Amino acid sequence: MSEEGSVNLPEPDLRFELQKxxxxxxxxxxxxxxxxxxxxxxxxxxxxxRERLTPQFEQDARILLxxxxxxxxxxxxIAKAHSEAxxxxxxxxxxxxxxxxxxxxxxxxxxxxxxxxxxxxYPHAAYIRALRWxxxxxxxxxxxxxxxxxxxxxxxxxxxxxxxxxxxEPPAAMTLAEIRRELRAWSPPPARPDPNSPLGVLxxxxxxxx
Numbered sequence: 001m002s003e004e005g006s007v008n009l010p011e012p013d014l015r016f017e018l019q020k021x022x023x024x025x026x027x028x029x030x031x032x033x034x035x036x037x038x039x040x041x042x043x044x045x046x047x048x049x050r051e052r053l054t055p056q057f058e059q060d061a062r063i064l065l066x067x068x069x070x071x072x073x074x075x076x077x078i079a080k081a082h083s084e085a086x087x088x089x090x091x092x093x094x095x096x097x098x099x100x101x102x103x104x105x106x107x108x109x110x111x112x113x114x115x116x117x118x119x120x121x122y123p124h125a126a127y128i129r130a131l132r133w134x135x136x137x138x139x140x141x142x143x144x145x146x147x148x149x150x151x152x153x154x155x156x157x158x159x160x161x162x163x164x165x166x167x168x169e170p171p172a173a174m175t176l177a178e179i180r181r182e183l184r185a186w187s188p189p190p191a192r193p194d195p196n197s198p199l200g201v202l203x204x205x206x207x208x209x210x
Contacts, residue, residue, distance in 0.1 A: 049101045052082060057106065061113035064130045065122050070110065071136055075102040107139030115148055119156070120177035127176055128156050159183060 025033075056078055060070035076099060083095035114130045122130075131153035135141055156176050163170050163179050166186050170179050 049098060050105070052086075053078075053098070053101065053106075054109075057109040058113060060106070060110040061117065061130075064110065064114060064133055065117055065126055067126050067129065075099050075106065078102060103138060104140065107135045108141045108145060111135065111141055111145055111149055115145070115152060118177075120175050122175060123173050124156065124160060124170060124176045124179055125172065128153050128160075131156070 060073075063070040079095045079098035079102060082098055083091045086094070088094045114133075117127070117130075119127055131149045159176060159180050160170060162183055166188075167182065
């Protein structure tokens with residue numbers, strides 16, 4: 001007993017308490033109950049906004065590369081659909097937060113996916129169109145990303161100009177990879193010899209026979 005007359009109780013000992021519970025209920029029952037109490041809650045794990053919207057960004061990039069306009073589907077509609085499916089504590093606040101995230105990151109995420117797309121998977125015109133697509137002004141995209149897209153588009157346009165010069169207009173379905181492959185395989189026709197030389201005379205005869 002202390003000087004004030006209160007009783008000093010011993011500090012609780014977890015090991016001792018567990019031993020008492022084990023004696024009373026049995027080891028297996030004690031372990032099972034501890035596992036049940038510490039098991040994480042059931043249900044789908046909560047996704048952060050980036051994880052939640054990544055499939056949307058991938059779909060937007062596919063639409064753009066296929067010749068469509070992904071921004072016809074507004075941020076409002078996207079946020080509304082997601083907040084209705086998973087409202088969190090408040091559907092209104094979730095929708096507002098998702099709209100803010102889309103405004104800050106959507107165009108950047110879509111352009112990045114266009115940049116890393118495989119040129120052999122898309123017709124050359126659609127690929128360049130996606131790289132050159134005018135991003136709505138409300139979105140922010142890093143200058144480095146814009147520059148990377150512009151450089152890829154410029155290189156692609158250079159390859160197409162080279163193809164036109166050497167081989168003519170490329171078919172609409174032709175991919176940029178196919179254009180570059182044919183350009184690498186192309187070799188200039190042999191120079192026509194002097195028409196007064198023996199070889200020139202033979203060349204002229206061959207032309208006439210054709």
